[in-house]
Amino acid sequence: MTTTPAIDIVGTKKSGRPIGLLLVAAPVLLVCWMVIWPIISAIARTVWLPNEGSGRSFSLETYAFFFSDQYSINNLTVTLWTTGVTALLLLLICLPIALYLRFAKGRLAAYVQGLAIFPMFVPSIILSYAVIRVLGPNGTVDLLLNSVGLPHIRSPYLTPWGPVIGLVWDNIPLTVLILLSGLGNVSNQSIEAARDVGAGRFALLWHIILPRISNSILVAVSFTVLGIFSAFTLPYVLGPAAPEMMGPFMQRTFRDLNDPTNAITQAVIAFAFCIVFGLFYVRSVAKNRAP
Amino acid sequence: MKRRAFMLSVGGVAAGMVLLPRLALAEAGKIDWYTGSDQNILDFWTNIVKPKFEAANPGITLNLVDGGDNAGLQSIAERAVAAMQTKTDPQADYFETFDPRLPAGGIEAGLWVNMKEAGLSNYSKVNPLAFDGDYSLPYRGSQVLLAYDTTKLAPADAPKTFADLVAWIKANPGQFIYNRPDKGGSGGNFVRRAIYEANGRDVNVFKIDNYTQAFGDETLGKGWEVLKDLAGSLFDNGAYTSGNTQSIQLLSQGAVTMIPAWSDQAIQAINTGVLPETTGLVQLTDLGLPGGFSRSTLLSNGVNKDASLKLADFILTEEIQSAVLTELGGFPGVSWDYISADLREKFKDVIPTTIPVFPGGDWEKAINDGWYRNVAPNVDRNA
Numbered sequence: 001m002t003t004t005p006a007i008d009i010v011g012t013k014k015s016g017r018p019i020g021l022l023l024v025a026a027p028v029l030l031v032c033w034m035v036i037w038p039i040i041s042a043i044a045r046t047v048w049l050p051n052e053g054s055g056r057s058f059s060l061e062t063y064a065f066f067f068s069d070q071y072s073i074n075n076l077t078v079t080l081w082t083t084g085v086t087a088l089l090l091l092l093i094c095l096p097i098a099l100y101l102r103f104a105k106g107r108l109a110a111y112v113q114g115l116a117i118f119p120m121f122v123p124s125i126i127l128s129y130a131v132i133r134v135l136g137p138n139g140t141v142d143l144l145l146n147s148v149g150l151p152h153i154r155s156p157y158l159t160p161w162g163p164v165i166g167l168v169w170d171n172i173p174l175t176v177l178i179l180l181s182g183l184g185n186v187s188n189q190s191i192e193a194a195r196d197v198g199a200g201r202f203a204l205l206w207h208i209i210l211p212r213i214s215n216s217i218l219v220a221v222s223f224t225v226l227g228i229f230s231a232f233t234l235p236y237v238l239g240p241a242a243p244e245m246m247g248p249f250m251q252r253t254f255r256d257l258n259d260p261t262n263a264i265t266q267a268v269i270a271f272a273f274c275i276v277f278g279l280f281y282v283r284s285v286a287k288n289r290a291p
Numbered sequence: 292m293k294r295r296a297f298m299l300s301v302g303g304v305a306a307g308m309v310l311l312p313r314l315a316l317a318e319a320g321k322i323d324w325y326t327g328s329d330q331n332i333l334d335f336w337t338n339i340v341k342p343k344f345e346a347a348n349p350g351i352t353l354n355l356v357d358g359g360d361n362a363g364l365q366s367i368a369e370r371a372v373a374a375m376q377t378k379t380d381p382q383a384d385y386f387e388t389f390d391p392r393l394p395a396g397g398i399e400a401g402l403w404v405n406m407k408e409a410g411l412s413n414y415s416k417v418n419p420l421a422f423d424g425d426y427s428l429p430y431r432g433s434q435v436l437l438a439y440d441t442t443k444l445a446p447a448d449a450p451k452t453f454a455d456l457v458a459w460i461k462a463n464p465g466q467f468i469y470n471r472p473d474k475g476g477s478g479g480n481f482v483r484r485a486i487y488e489a490n491g492r493d494v495n496v497f498k499i500d501n502y503t504q505a506f507g508d509e510t511l512g513k514g515w516e517v518l519k520d521l522a523g524s525l526f527d528n529g530a531y532t533s534g535n536t537q538s539i540q541l542l543s544q545g546a547v548t549m550i551p552a553w554s555d556q557a558i559q560a561i562n563t564g565v566l567p568e569t570t571g572l573v574q575l576t577d578l579g580l581p582g583g584f585s586r587s588t589l590l591s592n593g594v595n596k597d598a599s600l601k602l603a604d605f606i607l608t609e610e611i612q613s614a615v616l617t618e619l620g621g622f623p624g625v626s627w628d629y630i631s632a633d634l635r636e637k638f639k640d641v642i643p644t645t646i647p648v649f650p651g652g653d654w655e656k657a658i659n660d661g662w663y664r665n666v667a668p669n670v671d672r673n674a
Binding site: 071074129132133136137138139154155157158159236237239240241242243244252256257258 | 471473526527530531532533534537540541544545546547656659660663664667668
């Protein structure tokens with residue numbers, strides 16, 4: 001009796017391999033050309049600076065400047081703060097929505113799903129002006145509060161909370177969709193089985209659901225963190241003048257101050273933070289793919 | 292199935308033809324016109340200048356192209372330099388607003404038409420304040436002024452000097468906001484006016500070529516003190532909007548009483564109802580808020596140079612210059628004597644006698660960076 005696997009049936013004949021490699025070659029080359037190469041060139045340009053003579057030499061001057069400059073550090077801090085707060089709020093808001101959509105049936109659930117996906121189709125520049133209209137000074141919320149005799153609230157517009165609110169709203173669809181796809185892995189049988197042995201709602205969530213979707217949560221968080229870290233429009237329009245997030249800061253350094261070297265330095269530093277979350281994502285994908 | 296395949300292939304070919312790069316050649320009698328300005332300027336040319344000019348000059352048409360921004364126009368100008376060296380067609384004739392000092396060496400190479408010697412019949416009408424060399428033609432201007440809500444501040448009490456303005460801002464905390472100086476000219480020129488104020492209101496202190504680190508730190512430093520002093524009395528304890536439009540939005544929502552605004556944007560906003568009829572406009576009389584003129588340039592190697600000169604002359608006629616005032620909300624490029632008397636009367640409050648123009652170059656960079664480091668962060672927003 002032989003134990004040779006049925007290669008013919010699953011179709012992993014050797015002759016098929018070059019086609020697979022060719023298919024994957026185009027995206028890999030694109031990534032090398034448009035992502036990997038710019039990274040290498042950016043790092044090289046920030047550490048290989050023109051010296052007093054005519055040539056260039058190795059120097060970490062721009063990085064030393066960034067980390068000794070309180071203004072730059074404040075910008076980095078506010079970026080990290082915004083990213084952290086937004087990611088946390090997103091999870092707190094999106095997990096209940098995703099749980100509801102996974103288990104609810106009927107027309108109402110369809111409407112909720114539509115609402116949750118809606119922000120995906122709203123360009124962020126339009127969102128920014130809408131936030132000013134609604135949450136801005138004398139905006140809709142203010143008018144509604146005033147009409148029932150409640151006092152003015154301090155508007156989040158032009159404070160660090162402005163971009164947080166905008167970014168949370170903007171990122172709800174992606175987070176909900178990722179969490180929802182993760183919840184697809186939770187089978188009805190396992191939940192019913194747990195209920196049968198008397199598990200309460202919280203125990204169900206903690207012991208049955210969360211362990212199954214931890215991977216999706218990780219993916220959702222790393223995706224949103226990458227997006228928020230590099231956000232531009234919302235912090236630009238809704239945020240305070242100072243401290244500013246890295247996106248507007250880089251753009252301003254590059255274009256208004258005409259200082260590409262420092263702008264690239266800021267980009268490399270932002271990239272270094274993002275790569276940590278990128279690695280989380282890659283690790284979780286690799287873990288899923290492993291046989 | 293056959294029909295479907297046929298439709299697919301026809302559709303594919305049609306799409307391919309649309310996507311094929313078309314061989315572009317400048318046509319005689321079609322002026323290739325480029326702008327890097329905002330949409331309102333392109334609209335003005337599309338709806339007003341183009342039909343009038345084409346009606347007055349049969350056989351000449353205008354091809355209006357949005358070049359995106361100034362950097363976009365610069366790359367077209369660089370292409371024209373290259374075309375000049377190879378004696379080929381630059382496929383461009385007319386730049387709506389451009390600085391002929393760019394690209395470097397362009398003037399020396401004869402890239403731009405010398406407007407002074409071009410023999411334009413209307414050239415003598417141009418406002419002498421507006422010129423910036425012989426290679427560009429001023430045709431519209433704009434200045435920053437103060438826009439305010441007359442229901443909260445009577446026009447008689449509106450500040451007329453910078454000192455009055457400071458006193459008013461401090462007496463009415465939270466009622467004034469200006470935008471970040473690099474994000475729009477209204478806030479940018481307010482900041483520059485404060486810098487003038489701190490340096491004895493002398494516009495001759497700042498020149499395009501006299502920036503040095505030490506001189507900049509000293510003169511701008513005094514300006515930052517004036518602005519830091521104001522910060523706590525601004526909207527929301529020192530907030531700054533991120534653009535001209537956002538300031539106008541706050542004024543229209545009644546969140547603030549006064550903002551600095553571009554004259555053309557404010558007049559247009561009032562005409563379109565974005566700002567209410569009760570919006571007042573006032574210019575400081577001790578020294579106006581800075582502004583500037585937009586100047587057109589013509590390529591000397593353009594295929595339609597003669598037609599472009601006709602266009603340049605045409606935009607200085609009273610018809611178009613009045614439209615600049617009424618339709619665009621800008622200042623005319625010609626002297627006010629060449630504008631009809633009733634328009635002069637209507638806009639007498641915003642007619643500038645002087646328009647201070649702050650130099651760009653290194654000063655601009657120093658102001659943009661200095662403001663962010665010195666003025667924006669040093670205020671306790673929660674106080």
